[in-house]
Amino acid sequence: MSDLVVDVQNLSRSFREKVALDNFSIQIPRGCVYGLVGENGAGKTTLLKHLLGLYAAQTGSVSVFGLNPATEPVSVLSRIGYLSEDREMPMWMKVGEIIRYRGAFFETWDAGYAEELRKTFDLNPEQKVKSLSRGQLARVGLILALAHRPDLLLLDEPSSGLDPVVRRDILAAIIRTVADEGRTVVFSSHLLDEVQRVSDHVAMIHGGKQVLTASVEDILQSHVRMTVRFESPRESAPPLKSALSCHGEGVEWTVLCNGQREAVRQEISQLNGEVVEEASPTLDEIFVAKIGGTGSRSGSA
Amino acid sequence: MQIHVSDSDGTPFYQQVVTQIKFLVASGRLEEGEQLPPVRKLAEQLLINPNTVARAYRELEAEGVVASRRGAGVFVSNAGSPLSRKEKTRILGERIDALLAESQQLGFDLESVVKLLRQHNSKFESKGGAR
Numbered sequence: 001m002s003d004l005v006v007d008v009q010n011l012s013r014s015f016r017e018k019v020a021l022d023n024f025s026i027q028i029p030r031g032c033v034y035g036l037v038g039e040n041g042a043g044k045t046t047l048l049k050h051l052l053g054l055y056a057a058q059t060g061s062v063s064v065f066g067l068n069p070a071t072e073p074v075s076v077l078s079r080i081g082y083l084s085e086d087r088e089m090p091m092w093m094k095v096g097e098i099i100r101y102r103g104a105f106f107e108t109w110d111a112g113y114a115e116e117l118r119k120t121f122d123l124n125p126e127q128k129v130k131s132l133s134r135g136q137l138a139r140v141g142l143i144l145a146l147a148h149r150p151d152l153l154l155l156d157e158p159s160s161g162l163d164p165v166v167r168r169d170i171l172a173a174i175i176r177t178v179a180d181e182g183r184t185v186v187f188s189s190h191l192l193d194e195v196q197r198v199s200d201h202v203a204m205i206h207g208g209k210q211v212l213t214a215s216v217e218d219i220l221q222s223h224v225r226m227t228v229r230f231e232s233p234r235e236s237a238p239p240l241k242s243a244l245s246c247h248g249e250g251v252e253w254t255v256l257c258n259g260q261r262e263a264v265r266q267e268i269s270q271l272n273g274e275v276v277e278e279a280s281p282t283l284d285e286i287f288v289a290k291i292g293g294t295g296s297r298s299g300s301a
Numbered sequence: 302m303q304i305h306v307s308d309s310d311g312t313p314f315y316q317q318v319v320t321q322i323k324f325l326v327a328s329g330r331l332e333e334g335e336q337l338p339p340v341r342k343l344a345e346q347l348l349i350n351p352n353t354v355a356r357a358y359r360e361l362e363a364e365g366v367v368a369s370r371r372g373a374g375v376f377v378s379n380a381g382s383p384l385s386r387k388e389k390t391r392i393l394g395e396r397i398d399a400l401l402a403e404s405q406q407l408g409f410d411l412e413s414v415v416k417l418l419r420q421h422n423s424k425f426e427s428k429g430g431a432r
Contacts, residue, residue, distance in 0.1 A: 171348045176341075178350070179341040179345075196308055196314075197306075197349050198349060199350065200352055220313055221313075282309070
């Protein structure tokens with residue numbers, strides 16, 4: 001399909017004994033904001049590095065704009081904007097210099113746009129990169145990733161460790177990028193509220209495996225959070241096979257389930273419990289329920 | 302037009318935008334014929350995906366709250382749409398529920414609450430705020 005910007009099929013990757021990606025498949029259509037969520041070391045960066053052609057697929061296939069980024073890096077990379085997690089930059093350069101320097105690599109570099117962003121972000125072109133704050137460094141990185149107006153923007157943990165003002169800039173940049181017709185954004189994050197805000201689709205990764213891949217809307221609609229009251233206090237979490245997670249104490253417990261609302265309700269009534277409240281959970285709660293696995297089944301609130 | 306979305310509950314963002322714009326229309330803060338901000342602008346303002354805003358606008362259009370004029374933008378339709386009475390009642394109902402819950406908590410019976418409502422309403426009327 002020509003409208004898939006990214007097509008990853010059955011990608012697996014190991015570093016020595018450690019499995020970083022396990023049979024991973026992802027299809028990203030044009031004009032989409034795709035959020036990759038998972039804990040540190042879950043495999044998000046490894047996936048992004050495959051899209052950049054920094055790693056070649058060991059098993060499975062990776063296609064970006066219909067090309068293999070590992071064998072055709074020039075054609076692929078000229079259309080990608082990338083903000084890495086560690087934002088490595090030549091520290092001895094000045095802000096203005098690094099922007100001009102980067103511009104020389106891209107045919108499509110828009111110097112006017114770079115300048116506009118620099119002013120918006122209130123960056124001094126004469127300032128040395130090494131004297132920039134964390135937030136300023138992220139803003140410079142963002143200019144370098146955006147000013148050639150890439151068809152695909154890849155952001156690796158763009159807002160980790162940054163203050164709310166810089167995070168706003170980054171989210172606004174993501175939104176502006178997709179609002180520009182036909183551009184696509186893939187970003188990894190462990191800030192689920194951000195992902196819920198700006199993404200169309202989400203892939204949850206845990207230990208290199210895909211735990212859940214769907215549109216944000218489908219995920220939010222299919223999951224339900226129930227508050228359950230039992231006739232008498234319970235020593236341990238109710239054994240609900242159809243639920244994703246269950247925690248609480250005494251007579252009131254919170255149960256999260258995916259789809260199987262009726263099955264869960266039935267199990268609850270068999271245990272002499274009653275659903276007193278039903279609400280939609282946030283992406284964050286769903287993620288914790290999915291990843292938490294056995295850990296979140298017991299324990300008190 | 303100022304609206305706000307919150308990620309603290311699971312209500313989808315498009316739904317929050319729809320509800321708030323309906324509220325603005327029902328309460329008269331958005332008037333018939335007034336233009337809504339472009340999708341891109343509202344998305345940047347709220348920091349949400351532009352597709353989400355577009356979806357909210359489509360929903361509002363389907364319900365007759367707004368109408369899009371090709372090339373010109375999205376405008377508030379006539380406020381007397383068939384939905385608007387029902388919507389007004391629903392919005393008010395939610396506030397009444399909250400008020401009653403609070404009243405019970407604080408130990409006010411229904412009579413005292415009604416009395417208070419009247420007192421407050423007379424303040425509105427003296428300012429010319431009530432319709």
